[in-house]
Amino acid sequence: MASLDQARDLLGDFIAHPTVSADSNLCLIADIAERLSDVGTRVDLQTSPDGKKANLFATLGPEVPGGIVLSGHSDVVPVEGQDWSSDPFEMVERDGRLYGRGTCDMKGFISAVVTKASDFAALSLTRPVHFAFTYDEEIGCLGAQALMGWLKDNGVQAKLAIIGEPTMMRVIEGHKGCCEYTTRFHGLAGHGSDPDRGVNAVEYAVRYVARLLELGEALKPRAPAHSRFDPPWTTINTGSLTGGHAHNVIPEEAKVEWEFRPVQASDFSFVKSEVEDHVASVLLPAMQKVSPDASITTEVMGEVAGLEPATENEARDILLELTGGNRADVVPFGTEAGLYASLGMSTVICGPGSIEQAHKPDEFLALDQLQSCLDMLDGLERKLHG
Helix, strand or coil: CCCHHHHHHHHHHHHCCCCECCCCCHHHHHHHHHHHHHCCCEEEEEECCCCCCEEEEEEECCCCCCCEEEEEECCECCCCCCCCCCCCCCCEEECCEEECCCHHHHHHHHHHHHHHHHHHHCCCCCCCEEEEEECCCCCCCHHHHHHHHHHHHCCCCCCEEEECCCCCCCCEEEECCEEEEEEEEECECEECCCHHHCECHHHHHHHHHHHHHHHHHHHHHHCCCCCCCCCCCCEEEEEEEEECCCCCEECCEEEEEEEEECCCHHHHHHHHHHHHHHHHHHHHHHHHHHCCCCEEEEEEEEEECCECCCCCCHHHHHHHHHHCCCCCEEECCCCCHHHHHHCCCEEEECCCCCCCCCCCCCCEEEHHHHHHHHHHHHHHHHHHHC
16 A cells, blocks of 8 residues: 655655746656556656647546546746745655645645555556646646647546645635736837827726726626635736836837636626727727727637536545545635536545645645545545445
8 A cells, every 4th residue: 555655755756857837847747657657557648739748647447437537737836036945856854844846736646646556556446547647737727728628539538536736635626717818019109299199008008907907896796696715706917017118208019917717607708708899899999090000919828717616516525525524615726627627527626735835935745744645545545446
């Protein structure tokens, strides 16, 4: 049976692979693929369009519908500018804690799952156990979105999904979506003494942000009844507005970086349609009246579906039983869970460590959290055996 020492040692090996989102994750994926293949797991890799990254999807048991997916992301956030007490890519143990970039977010869960793979492989499985490890979760769930297409194309019809994000082993059944955009404004430069002869990109960016603020207020009364999120409504945030060069120059270029976090699918459609209509019917005609070449373009940085709590959720019920929890919660941060739910899987989030440690210097995972994750997986093994 998988032990804490095995999982700890494996986590150290995984931390040593510096899989920052801006860089390749192939070293870690190759390491995991070899370990899973050694216990008889069928491994498939899906390479990113640039060939520098890959998802791993592996299976134990028969190729039939109704399996369970154990999922985690392989990428970690950068460490530049952070004051670490030790090398972030060399795991250090101090006072019952394992320090290193990715220990809780989320290589701790991955190490526990890979450690347990040999135990799952020894079972006479009647339904498959799948392992899914993705790239670029931290910058828009890009790998998971590609994986969803691969699962559909290959007819993989799992029934349950456990996403091992750090929740202190609490069972999480819902979170808001996260949609991020960069909107660029191209106007017409000119001398500041005659503003009407130019198209001030910064001013149109300000008008765009003003519309976002109006929509933010309009979303508050749309909050679902008995919403458990805090705040209960869909939020909009303007992260940055940049443009211009000097006091007396009409700026030709401007950029707005913004996001919104929908609590329900209808709010996603509402915000998108309202923003697009405002651009097409108000802002762009006014800009192009002066300069036909003026433009407003929006780049989608990431559109990650939320996980809406469901009345019936088999994965939630199983995890509550395995962890001894008495209720499932919701969280404000985003995960890949909504993507799995979109394929019809009963989906839940539960993993070792605290999100309060994620993305910070001296990120750590407590050993007792890693043990709790192994205990949960031991319980899952007993269910699969039964």
